[in-house]
Amino acid sequence: MTFPASLVPELAHHLAEYASAGRTGLVFVGARGGVLGRNNFRRIWLRALDATGLGDVHFHDLRHTGNTLAATGGATTRELMHRMGHSSVRAALIYQHLANGRDHQNADYVDGQIRKVKRPPRGPSGT
Template sequence: MIRPDLECHVRDFVADESDALIFTGAKGAALRRSNFQKAAGWAASVAAAGLPGFHFHDLRHTGNTLAAGTGASRADLMARMGHGSTRAAMIY
């Protein structure tokens, strides 16, 4: 299920093409590591959410932890994260 605010974003800002970008920079180009924090207003957003110190990469860990909690197999977790070894997947 997609959150209502994300549904609104997709409806209002995302092109109808199947390969359209969901989030873009100010000029419509892909967000890059070098411009993401500023373009997304990340620091202000996490502060407003009451999550000081929360890093974007933490979402990756959160997603895999939630997947593991719903019964995803080790192979599923490895595929989701692009891990080649079970050691990395075992963190979740």
């Protein structure tokens, strides 16, 4: 998978400044480097969404995206089950179904249509 060139430096900066070190390190940590509590995480997550203008994105959406990308990258049912922490194949098959169909192409098309719509600049409305 490739990322837009502008995203790579931002991800690298976040990982260097705000995440735990190492391959298994936490991506989001508290002020002292530990696990974020539920209330603290929610407050930080909502502030990040507001700052980026992403709107109503749920944290669980990242899990769904990651598993979809893993499936489209060729992850097996067993690998998806392990990744998701599931003991049944039901959820893994959902992601593999996405990988086998045209859903990825459809999502790219929808993404392109959304990107064509320009968000109006924030500021005084002039009224």
